[in-house]
Amino acid sequence: METLEDVVAMLSSISSLIDERSDSLEKLLSSNAVKIEGLKKTVGFVSAEVKVDQLTSRLKLGEQRIESCETRLSDLERYSRRWSLRLRGVPEKEKENIRDEVICVCEQTYPEGKGRF
Numbered sequence: 085m086e087t088l089e090d091v092v093a094m095l096s097s098i099s100s101l102i103d104e105r106s107d108s109l110e111k112l113l114s115s116n117a118v119k120i121e122g123l124k125k126t127v128g129f130v131s132a133e134v135k136v137d138q139l140t141s142r143l144k145l146g147e148q149r150i151e152s153c154e155t156r157l158s159d160l161e162r163y164s165r166r167w168s169l170r171l172r173g174v175p176e177k178e179k180e181n182i183r184d185e186v187i188c189v190c191e192q193t194y195p196e197g198k199g200r201f
Contacts, residue, residue: 086094171189191198
């Protein structure tokens with residue numbers, strides 16, 4: 085049979101083993117917490133970098149589309165101006181024959197070409 089002193093010694097031994105295990109678990113958890121924080125920072129950085137890359141590529145695509153639209157608009161404006169002729173000093177009349185007016189102006193400014201128009 086075990087004596088009271090033996091039981092106290094065993095309890096003391098068990099208590100010290102529990103304390104040691106507890107301390108080692110705390111150290112392990114604290115070192116893992118540091119690793120987890122490091123991983124969180126890394127994931128945050130990579131996530132931000134990926135978002136920046138995505139935004140950069142979308143921005144480049146948008147710039148290309150804007151440039152294409154500006155070129156197309158310029159071409160359309162040039163095409164519409166191609167058929168527009170403005171004669172300064174010639175008053176506009178309702179139901180006028182534009183062709184005859186242009187021929188008249190051309191014959192007045194270039195008399196040698198009379199009859200060619």
